Amino acid sequence: MKFSISREALLRPLTLVAGVVERRQTLPVLSNVLIEIEGDQVALTGSDLEVELIGRTVASAVEQPGAITVPARKLMDICKSLPEQAELQLTAEDGRVLLVSGRSRFTLAGLPAAEFPGIEDTDARQELSVPRGTLKRLMDATAFAMAQQDVRYYLNGMLLEIQQGLLRAVATDGHRLAMCSRELEVNVDEAQKLIVPRKGVLELSRLLDDSDEPVSLTLGPTHVRAHTGDFTFTSKLIDGKFPDYERVIPRGGDKVMLAERAELRQVLSRTAILSNEKYRGVRLYLEADNLKVMANNPEQEEAEESIAVEYDGQAMEMGFNVGYLIDVMSVLGEDRVQMTLADPNSSALLEEPGGGDTLYVIMPMRL
Numbered sequence: 001m002k003f004s005i006s007r008e009a010l011l012r013p014l015t016l017v018a019g020v021v022e023r024r025q026t027l028p029v030l031s032n033v034l035i036e037i038e039g040d041q042v043a044l045t046g047s048d049l050e051v052e053l054i055g056r057t058v059a060s061a062v063e064q065p066g067a068i069t070v071p072a073r074k075l076m077d078i079c080k081s082l083p084e085q086a087e088l089q090l091t092a093e094d095g096r097v098l099l100v101s102g103r104s105r106f107t108l109a110g111l112p113a114a115e116f117p118g119i120e121d122t123d124a125r126q127e128l129s130v131p132r133g134t135l136k137r138l139m140d141a142t143a144f145a146m147a148q149q150d151v152r153y154y155l156n157g158m159l160l161e162i163q164q165g166l167l168r169a170v171a172t173d174g175h176r177l178a179m180c181s182r183e184l185e186v187n188v189d190e191a192q193k194l195i196v197p198r199k200g201v202l203e204l205s206r207l208l209d210d211s212d213e214p215v216s217l218t219l220g221p222t223h224v225r226a227h228t229g230d231f232t233f234t235s236k237l238i239d240g241k242f243p244d245y246e247r248v249i250p251r252g253g254d255k256v257m258l259a260e261r262a263e264l265r266q267v268l269s270r271t272a273i274l275s276n277e278k279y280r281g282v283r284l285y286l287e288a289d290n291l292k293v294m295a296n297n298p299e300q301e302e303a304e305e306s307i308a309v310e311y312d313g314q315a316m317e318m319g320f321n322v323g324y325l326i327d328v329m330s331v332l333g334e335d336r337v338q339m340t341l342a343d344p345n346s347s348a349l350l351e352e353p354g355g356g357d358t359l360y361v362i363m364p365m366r367l
Helices: 007-018 072-081 132-145 198-207 261-272 322-331
Strands: 002-006 032-038 041-047 051-058 061-064 066-071 087-093 096-101 104-109 126-131 157-163 166-172 176-183 192-197 214-219 223-228 231-236 255-260 281-287 290-296 302-308 316-321 336-341 348-352 355-362
Touching (some): 007 072, 007 087, 051 198, 066 072, 066 104, 072 104, 132 166, 132 176, 132 355, 157 198, 192 198, 198 223, 198 231, 255 261, 261 290, 281 322, 316 322, 322 355
Antiparallel strands (some): 002 061, 002 087, 032 041, 087 096, 126 214, 157 192, 255 336, 281 290, 336 348
């Protein structure tokens, strides 16, 4: 294998593909990136057996096609350190890869391409095309609520639900819930529900932009595959039953508060400095047109701040994890936020004033 390529043509796909590669691997070949040359096409593949990403780019010249795997991080770091517009020549022989650029020479240890495991193809049950910006919005608006390393493994991911004319993403860690729905021209014979693992969600979101260019999704019984531009992304699905999220969404709350989102976020962030580092609890005291945010910690330190809001219900006090509130303020798209409550012990429903395509549920804390 011998080919030449510009630094920029190699670096973008390599950076995204290397993001899938785990630093610590049980199989040495999985810390490598697979490089395959066919015609003038260069395909780069990274995998951790759960998530696989293939990026394609074009070589400036190919003397000899072939395939080999090389350490992903080292190759990426070398490319980043070379000057812009540099031309790279890669030659593979006897299990080693020689990279020459200008006066620089690097020899990397390779492993045979045959050792690189691929994610097997599965039968596609459904294919659909979604604008990249729509899918990115669904993921970015809900991903923060996914659980991390929860024993309820089905919470360590995001539910993608596809119904006739509707695409919805739901994430929950058992203490909060995020949901984003978008109307979409999709035809499905029956509603599909798939749980994409946390890493798959984060890597796919990195590939997407806010454009209306389509990303084609192929849904199988155990995998989801996405084709977008020069990238093919494949992720295993979590085999489990996602909780019935409709039951968690509080209905019939009669106490509605409206506040400026950016201002409320700043107040919460300042008050959080003196909250208990372990529980992160803050008390909200809501009264006519005023919200008082209070926090204290075991060192007897206290913070208190008030903010003007729109509210004309009875006064009430409740406790919440301040981090959960700040997360919602960070992803809401509107300038104002609407918070609906039933009583101090009920979950809070946060959304854009009058609704919108997202809603968030946060369970209260006893303080």
